[in-house]
Amino acid sequence: MVKAVKGTFIECDSAAREVLLKLNSKEKFIIEDLDSTHLFINSTHLKRIQVVLDELMDANTYKANVVK
Amino acid sequence: MSHQLGSEEEFKTTIADYLESLPAQFSQRVFSSPAACLAIFRLISTVGKQLIMSMLYLDTSLRLQDVSQWARTDCQRMVRGKIHQLRKLQLVTEEHGNVSLNPVFRTQLRNALTGGGDFSSFGTPFNGTGRDTRITRTQLAQYADQKWEAMLRFMVGRQDSSGESVVQPPAESVRSILRTAKLMEDGENGMAITNSGFQFLLQDTQSQVWTVLLQYLRQAEMQQMDVVEVLNFLFQLISLQLGRAYSAEPLTSIQRRMLGELRDFGLVLQDDQRPLCFYATHLVTMLSSSSSTNSGANSTNSKDSVTELPTSQQGELAASSSHGYIILETNCRIYAYTDSPLQIAILGLFVRLVSRFSNLVTGALTRDSVRQALSQGITADQIITFLTANAHPQMQSRVPVLPVTVTDQIRLWEQERNRLHPTHAHFYKDFAQKQDFDRVLRYAQDIGVVLWASIEKRQLVVTRQVIYARFQRLLLCVIRVLPWAYRDVRVRDLIVR
Numbered sequence: 001m002v003k004a005v006k007g008t009f010i011e012c013d014s015a016a017r018e019v020l021l022k023l024n025s026k027e028k029f030i031i032e033d034l035d036s037t038h039l040f041i042n043s044t045h046l047k048r049i050q051v052v053l054d055e056l057m058d059a060n061t062y063k064a065n066v067v068k
Numbered sequence: 069m070s071h072q073l074g075s076e077e078e079f080k081t082t083i084a085d086y087l088e089s090l091p092a093q094f095s096q097r098v099f100s101s102p103a104a105c106l107a108i109f110r111l112i113s114t115v116g117k118q119l120i121m122s123m124l125y126l127d128t129s130l131r132l133q134d135v136s137q138w139a140r141t142d143c144q145r146m147v148r149g150k151i152h153q154l155r156k157l158q159l160v161t162e163e164h165g166n167v168s169l170n171p172v173f174r175t176q177l178r179n180a181l182t183g184g185g186d187f188s189s190f191g192t193p194f195n196g197t198g199r200d201t202r203i204t205r206t207q208l209a210q211y212a213d214q215k216w217e218a219m220l221r222f223m224v225g226r227q228d229s230s231g232e233s234v235v236q237p238p239a240e241s242v243r244s245i246l247r248t249a250k251l252m253e254d255g256e257n258g259m260a261i262t263n264s265g266f267q268f269l270l271q272d273t274q275s276q277v278w279t280v281l282l283q284y285l286r287q288a289e290m291q292q293m294d295v296v297e298v299l300n301f302l303f304q305l306i307s308l309q310l311g312r313a314y315s316a317e318p319l320t321s322i323q324r325r326m327l328g329e330l331r332d333f334g335l336v337l338q339d340d341q342r343p344l345c346f347y348a349t350h351l352v353t354m355l356s357s358s359s360s361t362n363s364g365a366n367s368t369n370s371k372d373s374v375t376e377l378p379t380s381q382q383g384e385l386a387a388s389s390s391h392g393y394i395i396l397e398t399n400c401r402i403y404a405y406t407d408s409p410l411q412i413a414i415l416g417l418f419v420r421l422v423s424r425f426s427n428l429v430t431g432a433l434t435r436d437s438v439r440q441a442l443s444q445g446i447t448a449d450q451i452i453t454f455l456t457a458n459a460h461p462q463m464q465s466r467v468p469v470l471p472v473t474v475t476d477q478i479r480l481w482e483q484e485r486n487r488l489h490p491t492h493a494h495f496y497k498d499f500a501q502k503q504d505f506d507r508v509l510r511y512a513q514d515i516g517v518v519l520w521a522s523i524e525k526r527q528l529v530v531t532r533q534v535i536y537a538r539f540q541r542l543l544l545c546v547i548r549v550l551p552w553a554y555r556d557v558r559v560r561d562l563i564v565r
Contacts, residue, residue, distance in 0.1 A: 009493035009529050016487040040495045
């Protein structure tokens with residue numbers, strides 16, 4: 001039987017996808033893991049994961065001290 | 069942002085858009101002034117000019133096919149497109165495959181080029197002929213730059229670190245334009261700059277003046293002013309000669325009011341002792357010159373405008389816009405030879421400033437500083453365009469002007485912010501038979517709603533756009549053929565909505 005689900009389709013790089021999969025293990029929001037660069041998620045979580053992802057990426061960036 | 073700000077072309081097409089939106093009887097009235105016709109002619113593209121020139125002295129109409137014969141076969145499509153554009157501007161009329169110039173426009177453009185007709189539309193010189201020496205070009209440039217810079221500094225506002233006191237707010241007419249153009253909005257403590265305001269700051273002066281003038285037109289419309297008179301006067305201003313005194317006597321009351329308001333922007337100067345005398349400043353007269361003062365790398369083109377403008381001590385913007393002052397190194401460090409608080413404030417939008425000397429500021433593009441700018445709605449391209457346009461002459465001579473490593477890095481920082489590309493969508497899965505899936509997929513592909521599909525998994529993601537309604541209609545048809553799907557409540561639910 002065909003099923004139709006409403007949600008948000010996400011295109012991302014595979015690194016970001018891994019982070020999302022990890023986040024998903026804490027709180028389920030991924031409806032379907034489509035392939036290595038595409039996910040289908042619950043729309044209500046979009047804002048939150050965007051913020052979390054941004055913070056995570058920010059924390060994992062090496063900041064060269066260009067300015068003395 | 070609905071449209072990409074920044075390029076000068078963009079703004080010329082916007083004034084074109086404005087003209088297009090005018091009803092026919094309005095345009096006829098605009099065209100009845102030779103100055104307006106000449107100004108419009110100067111603003112359209114080279115191909116458009118060529119087409120108009122070829123038709124200018126023809127009293128009969130031409131067959132559209134013959135017109136496209138003027139171009140090489142591979143360019144005919146472009147020529148037709150151009151004709152269509154000119155038609156939308158109501159410069160060209162088309163009847164039964166025959167084209168001709170709008171008769172009013174034709175007559176007045178001829179008048180403008182060869183003399184004759186109502187020449188007062190080009191402005192009536194004050195006190196007859198002869199160069200006026202009471203106000204020199206230097207003074208004019210100083211005055212215009214001072215006013216324009218005051219407005220920009222007001223926009224940058226409190227971020228200005230050098231002045232303890234808050235920048236003197238400009239006149240009410242200026243503030244109201246800034247407000248209606250959504251460049252600034254009223255906040256709890258005075259007016260605050262918006263995202264589009266930041267983008268505005270990074271544009272070259274010519275684009276900025278266009279933005280303000282277009283906004284002025286829209287505002288005039290809202291205030292029930294006669295748009296044709298306003299437009300005619302703007303076109304008149306554009307064609308005025310720099311450094312010459314013009315008489316305000318023949319102007320209508322609306323136009324005199326405009327004079328007063330445009331004065332607050334530094335676009336015109338009115339002499340206090342002689343209230344009926346006014347001057348156009350380089351801010352308006354440069355609009356019709358095809359060589360832009362400082363757009364991108366074409367620094368060689370701006371020679372005429374440089375000689376046109378005397379470089380003044382106070383006229384920092386004018387001076388620096390023709391002479392770049394920024395040096396950008398491959399390690400993202402920036403050295404800017406400037407002492408203008410405005411330029412420093414603008415740089416401060418996306419550069420981490422480190423030290424300031426009497427004629428030099430140093431700093432660096434860091435991830436944080438660029439990200440901060442990006443979060444204010446400034447795009448990577450705007451930063452790059454700004455740096456290119458204001459690059460030091462020593463950098464201008466290189467190709468490309470900016471180090472590739474740095475431009476790439478700025479773009480990467482921008483991309484990094486949007487690692488996820490979300491689209492509202494519907495996901496279909498568990499198709500029982502391959503042919504059902506194929507049928508749905510094929511139709512979805514036909515109407516272009518497929519975001520992602522996997523034939524092996526029999527899964528399909530379609531976008532939830534307006535076009536989606538058509539997909540729903542198909543689904544309805546499919547379901548008539550495949551009654552099993554209808555039993556699924558979720559599918560039915562989607563169709564009903």
